[in-house]
Amino acid sequence: MRSRLRTVLVSTVVVVITLTVVAFGGFELMNSRTVQLFGTLVNRVDTDEKVVALTLDDGPSTTTGEVLRTLDEAGVPATFYVTGDEMAEHPDLGRAIVDAGHELGNHTASHRRMVFVGPGTVADEIERTDAEIRAAGYDGEITFRPPYGKKLITLPRYLDQHDRTTVTWDVEPDSVSADTDVDTIVRTAVEQTRPGSIILLHVMYPSRAASLAAIPGIVAALRADGYRFVTVSEMLAN
Ligand code: ZN
Numbered sequence: 001m002r003s004r005l006r007t008v009l010v011s012t013v014v015v016v017i018t019l020t021v022v023a024f025g026g027f028e029l030m031n032s033r034t035v036q037l038f039g040t041l042v043n044r045v046d047t048d049e050k051v052v053a054l055t056l057d058d059g060p061s062t063t064t065g066e067v068l069r070t071l072d073e074a075g076v077p078a079t080f081y082v083t084g085d086e087m088a089e090h091p092d093l094g095r096a097i098v099d100a101g102h103e104l105g106n107h108t109a110s111h112r113r114m115v116f117v118g119p120g121t122v123a124d125e126i127e128r129t130d131a132e133i134r135a136a137g138y139d140g141e142i143t144f145r146p147p148y149g150k151k152l153i154t155l156p157r158y159l160d161q162h163d164r165t166t167v168t169w170d171v172e173p174d175s176v177s178a179d180t181d182v183d184t185i186v187r188t189a190v191e192q193t194r195p196g197s198i199i200l201l202h203v204m205y206p207s208r209a210a211s212l213a214a215i216p217g218i219v220a221a222l223r224a225d226g227y228r229f230v231t232v233s234e235m236l237a238n
Pocket of ligand 1: 057058107111147148
């Protein structure tokens, strides 16, 4: 059932980099949601079972309390890809996410673009964020999501060497434009979701009120269609 999208496994780094860059182009490779040079990248899980994971990027921030209330009312778990810097700023909010039974994932410390960065920077960004996530009391697997979905060489190498799974998404209903309305977000999410989908929403800032307001509608419509909401690591274990 599970099929992690295996990326190119390398024995001869230079050859593979060259071939892949030729095949996909460096730019597409950097931005690809399904291809990564090293390690495991998942953008959805291949299954016939109607399971779906809701993932929420960035934060925690001042809107986190409202996000948690919305999820509680909808009765769904979510996976929060948080940044280490914002976790350090709002340790109480990080703990509140964990206490509510949700999952935490690593979205780097500073949310910088993780391309053309050295190995020291990669390790620092990821390890500082892991430490904040653990300090919040989360003890499950910590998957990783690159800011802006961007990665090229140094980042995937680190993730591979540390046996970390990169998680992107296959449903992105609020990224079409910054002012996508609630109905459009709900409709897009429902249209694009299939068994094993990973939905990305940005709900962490006041400017993203429409995304937050779309959660009840997305949950109701997908449930009516027989879907069950799970966290990312539950989905990966499927
Ligand atoms: Zn982000």
